[in-house]
Amino acid sequence: MATKESILSHLNWLQQQAAADSEATVLVYYSGHGWLDNATGKYYLIPHDVEPFDIPNSALPADTFTEALRQIPAQRLLVIIDSCHAAGMATAKNTPVETRQQPYGHPSAGASLRLPNNFLPTALPKELIDKLKQGTGRAVFTSSTGEQQSWIRPDGKMSIYTFHFLEALQGAANQPGDQVVTVSNLMNYVGKTVPDSAKQLCQAEQTPFFDFATEDFPVALLHGGKGMPQQGWDEVKAEAQERISQISNVSVEGNQSQMNLSGGSTNININAAGDISNVGIS
Known part of the structure; x- marks a missing residue:
């Protein structure tokens, strides 16, 4: 369960794992609510066990x-923050929720946390991105820019950004070999597919943001090291999307699970506060 304590x-x-492996590559992925306190300027990630009437002490x-x-x-x-879900991706434990009927894809579709006074759903502020990327070998992705929202796919199971990220992790942008x-x-x-899908599925603007002060580096092996087949993405797309479907089903059920992508190279831990809480690449 992606509680505050569990995330930390x-x-x-x-x-500890990185300290034991001098060649480690680490990928951390947060998908869920992200709220800015206008009164203090502080930004909060909203875990599963948040107390809506005490955000500063529970988020x-x-x-x-x-x-x-x-x-x-x-x-x-590599740190990915898919955090500007105004609502719809997570609800706090035993918390009354505000339900509004919205079109498919809207971040507020279905049961949702009510946004407290003085709080604004927004992407991770630039000053925090700058802190995250300090040091060598650091890269930060966010799913949207400024006050844009991170939109949910029509099936309600995961965000548009997470869906396309999982496609890319399995080689959607790679060439044969x-x-x-x-x-x-x-x-x-x-950067290409998320804006297109947000516009097509939700009639909305969503522009991912990327910031890194490092050389390009690998984050996953393709198909267990076998590489991309001769026919490229078209040959493996159906299998890849079936894996994504399995992940989304586990996520919606609210369980914690570990699944395998790319034939043994990527472990993904799924928790109930969002789509994915952390990803370990080995």
């Missing part, structure tokens, strides 16, 4: 999250 505990575990401050990430001594660290998925592969693919 898993980040501590990643720190995960972005500064705390950032500091935990900075303690991970990995040679390469490629052996690895790189940061630039991910960036190029979601």
Whole structure:
């Protein structure tokens, strides 16, 4: 369960794993609510166990999250924040919810947390992105820009951004014969497909943001090291999307699970506060 304590505990575990492997590549993925307190200027990630009437003490401050990430001594660290869900991706435990009927894809479709006074759903602020990317081998992706929202697919199971990111992680942007998925592969693919899908499915604007001060680096092996087949993405697309469907079904059920992508190279931990809480690449 992606509670505040669990998220920080898993980040501590990643720190220990990276400390034991000088060549480690770490990918951390948060998908869920992200709220800015207009009164204080503080940004919060909203975990599963948040108390809606006590956000400052029960949510995960972005500064705390950032500091935990900075303690991970990995040679390469990719952080993805899919956090501008106004509602719809998670509800707090035993919390009354406000239900509004909205078109498919709208972040507020279905049962949702009511946004507290003085809080604004927004993408991760630029100053926090700058802190996250400090150091060598750091890259930060966010699913939207400024006050844009991160839109949900019509089936309600995951965000548009997460869906296309998982496609890219399995080689959607790669060429036949490629052996690895790189940061630039991910960036190029979601940078094109997310705005197109948001416009087509939700009649909305959503522009992913990327910031890194490092050379391009690999984040996953393609198909267990076998590489992209001769026919490219078209040959593996159906299988890849079936894996994504399996992941989304587990996520919607609210269980914690570990699934395998790319034939043994990528482990994904799914928790109930969003789509994916952390991803370990080995």
